[in-house]
Amino acid sequence: MFDITEQAIDSALLRQSLLNNEQCGAYASFEGWVRRQNEGRRVDYLIYSTYPELALKQGAAVIAAAKRQFAIEEAVCVHRYGRLEIGDMAVWVGVTAGHRDAAFAACRFIIDTVKAEVPIWKQEFYSDGEPAGWLANPEGLPPTQP
Incomplete structure (x- = not known):
């Protein structure tokens, strides 16, 4: 399952949703948080923009590819x-196997494939008053509209 949300991510609830298979002896997860510094600049906050329909489609394809490529049960x-x-959680990944x-x-x-292929862009807002910067997606292009 892949999803995008404006709401805070509840990692405990997501983890619990994965722990229902007695065949699984392993669980791994990743949490990505908003950090204060990036490339020597103080970050105040950020805004993620997305193309929802395509993000959901491509995100689901990433999960399907992981299931084909690795001996996992759920992701x-x-x-x-x-x-x-x-400090907000920006992304969460959980896998059982x-x-x-x-x-x-x-x-x-x-996580690596979602960051490279799913249309979600990050715009940082800095404390030094400089204009906000878009962090480029793999093609090097920011979204046309935030």
Whole structure:
């Protein structure tokens, strides 16, 4: 399952949704948070923008690819959009598998691929008063509209 939301991510609830298979002996997760500094600049907050229909479609494809490529049972990824404050969770990935190697590898694959392929863009707002900057997606292009 892949989802995008403006609401705070409840990692405990998501984790619990994965723990229902007695065949699984491993669980791995990743949490990405909004940090105060980026490339030497103080960040006040950021805004994630997305193309929802395409993001949901491409995110689901990433999860499906992880299930094909790795010996995992389930995988979930949820990404925030909208305004996020310092310390907010921006993205969560959880994976269950029979063994830890597959769970770790799939978790890494999912977060790396979501960041590279799913249309979600980040705009940072800095404390120094400089204009906000878009962090480029893999093609190097920001969205046409925030």
